[in-house]
Amino acid sequence: MPEFLDFLKHKFAYVARAEFKPGKFDEAEQLFEKAVSTYKDGFKGAYLLQEPGTDKGIAVILWESAEKMEANQSEALQDIIKQMTPLFAKSPATNFYEVVSEIQPDEE
Template structure:
């Protein structure tokens, strides 16, 4: 890793939404299918569910915004079309730049 790697920030695609009652599990399966289509620049994905509800947040990490856009393939678009009717209302979508990342430090057991 060189100095330039430390200057590069990841980007996140964040979607906040609520599904129709009982549709979260179906949406989760489609989400997993969509994420499996990602290749270049994909750094990881999280799907969070508010306990006891059909509300959730998707956070997908990308190397760059260009990589994120390049991964919106035809297969991805088809999966998204299947998912949209499951939402109670259109989700809120935002792209963020990751500007601070703190990870736990390894500790030695004595």
């Protein structure tokens, strides 16, 4: 029964949509990877998406729960965010979502 209950637990996703100053996406990518490396308990994965040919992107960070995400807010993370802030062309739009459906490909 515990496996079934684990199956019913949903992940949560922190999503940030951002546009960086011209030519700054690569630097932002390095800082994103550095920030993600600070995450520990409750972290379930991360994606950084870039709109081809632009400095626009979307970051998706998956968490076990909102509480686990909050618990990972560290001084090291805040320092990285301070380094990233001047790279933005404008403030990013952020939201927090519950992952209600996750479909994995069939393995053959």
